[in-house]
Amino acid sequence: MTSRTLPAAAYDRLTAEVARDTGDRRSAALWIHAGGLARHAHDHGLLPLDSRPPGPDGLLKSLETLASCHPALAPFANPAVLPVWSQPLGAAVWSAVDEFWAGHPGLEDEHLVDGYALGDTYQLLSEEARKGRALCQTPPWIARLLLRLSLEPAMEEWGPADARMIDPACGTGHIVMAAFHRVRVPPLRGRRRTLSGDGPQAVERALAAVTGVDLDPYAAALTAYRLLASSAALLRIRLDALPNWPVNVAAADSLLDVDEPLLRAGAYHACVANPPYITPKNAFVRDRVRAAYPQVATGKYSLALPFTALMLERLAAPGGYVAQLTSNAFMKREFGRRYIEEFLPRYDARWIIDTSGVYIPGHGTPTCILVHRSRPPEGDKVAAIRGNRGEPRVPQDPAQGLVWRAIEEAVESRLARDRFEAALKGSILEQADAAPTM
Ligand SMILES: C[S@@+](CC[C@H](N)C(=O)[O-])C[C@H]1O[C@@H](n2cnc3c(N)ncnc32)[C@H](O)[C@@H]1O
Incomplete structure (x- = not known):
């Protein structure tokens, strides 16, 4: 149990x-x-x-x-x-x-x-955290897929020791913890691992690579504790024996606090979040956010929209990956019109995954996964996974639900095809370079 x-x-x-x-x-x-x-x-x-x-x-x-x-x-x-x-x-x-x-x-x-x-x-x-700030844990299996499509390609592109990630609505840190381990033990896929996953250097590198910010100071402190507890346990020492490595976690309003050093512009190669989907209840906050994000916050907007703008326009480095599990309400409601017609087309959409049929404990709202790169659209393809039906029954282990497993398999087969095509293109170019000229 x-x-x-x-x-x-x-x-x-x-x-x-x-x-x-x-x-x-x-x-x-x-x-x-x-x-x-x-x-x-x-x-x-x-x-x-x-x-x-x-x-x-x-x-x-x-x-x-x-x-x-x-x-x-x-x-x-x-x-x-x-x-x-x-x-x-x-x-x-x-x-x-x-x-x-x-x-x-x-x-x-x-x-x-x-x-x-x-x-x-x-x-x-904490009913206060659930109802007031929309705290709803992101299950580790969802966190893993979000990172697979954002932090992992960022680590390939910018280097496993240099890529930086942030979750600007980190809650108690499920996504940040998964990212910490992803950086500590870089994936082996297709290439030899050059960095070791164990020992103080790996732990220090992983702590430096991940950042979390949340409005809820207790949730943020818990994220910091989890990072440090895991680090100390890996090194088999007590918390007070850890070197004074910085931990990049802060309690702040990610949408409005422009002075928070961890929210500096262009600092992150991967922004990964399961942002709050609620409409701000406090009229003063609602108006301040609307004034700060007029490009997406119209009508009775959901906070998920300004969070996308925050990540794509501010936090991501040029070309950085932005992956989010978010409510699909913007596809159906008036407040999504400007977001769909004017805002999102300015960015390079990579993945649109319908997760409305997935059983995610605690998430009553239908969701989707969106992955973009912070740059103008490139190419003419977007990978989309459409949902045809939901789970036939509540799965005993949600990570093994039929719909979720089908999504994971579709993602892996698409990534394998992309790798194959890239390798083929590389070898054709190599052959063209090597061919004698007449
Ligand atoms: C869906 S939960 C994210 C859960 C997190 N991924 C986890 O697994 O713990 C949304 C989080 O957004 C936070 N939040 C809401 N408004 C925020 C704001 N303006 N700035 C930063 N965090 C905010 C809430 O406190 C809550 O923890």
Whole structure:
């Protein structure tokens, strides 16, 4: 059993119980989650503490220690990020939290040190993040395909040690974590691997290559923790023993914060995201985003559209890849007209994949995958995968769903054909060069 199969009602019941003590559901969700986070760090021997101190004060001690291990973890000691510092919890209610995590199956699965379950449980606990900011985890199997079509070709083009990627709506970091491992262990396909995937150099290179930004400061801090926890576990050391390598994660409004250094223009060879699809609820924010992105934000626009503009127009280096799992509502609603007719045609579309028939847990909205390059259109071909039907039944393992598997196979066969054609073209050109001239 994994965290995904623990009933959502169990999280809800505990949050309601803790909220009676702390006063609100937001602080309750964060008390509970921080309990799981500290347990994760202790269970993996990542903290410089001999054992897990008991009680709510013990959790604060663990968080303080965690925050002191690396500057990127400092937000865990900040009451504005984590209200555990300002809204205390009684010892009796804490016992319920502790028991919940003690029997929680999600902290024991094979992705343990990557913290996948920590990301998923944050989504289950925080109604505020789900409803207010559209937090919805991107499953690792979707992240892998997005990276296959963006970061991987970017690594081939700009070099495996030099390509840089960003997820400007990184949530708790599922895409960033998948990218970290992609860079750490570069794919072998078609060529000899020149970089080793193990050891400090590989970890340092992977940390330098990936960037995540999110509006939610706790989710961003969790992304930083996951990157560092995974790095420390790979190197078999504690968090405080890691060299002072920078971690490129920030809490910021990616659409509006023009001063955030990680959002500098033209810095990324791959921009990969599962952006929020909601319409901003706050009228002030809605108008500010509309004013900043008039080329796409018309009518009751979805935030997914300004995110495409952010990635294609600002963040991507010239020719950089932009891959997104996004809502397909723009194809059906009035707000998509300008986006389809005027905005997207200015860029080089590479892939359009209908994923509306794929079963993606937690994603009620029909989706598609779009891959563009940040340059004017080249050639006269776009690879499109049309969806003829949905899953006949909810697949037990969504990654093995019939529709998803068919999409993966179609992508691989198209990429194999492209490689074959490129090799053939190369050898014809070579022969032409070698042919004697008359
Ligand atoms: C669909 S979730 C992305 C989930 C992420 N890929 C993961 O697997 O954890 C969308 C994310 O966008 C973030 N978000 C919403 N508006 C944002 C903004 N203006 N700037 C940065 N992040 C934002 C939300 O906080 C949420 O985490």
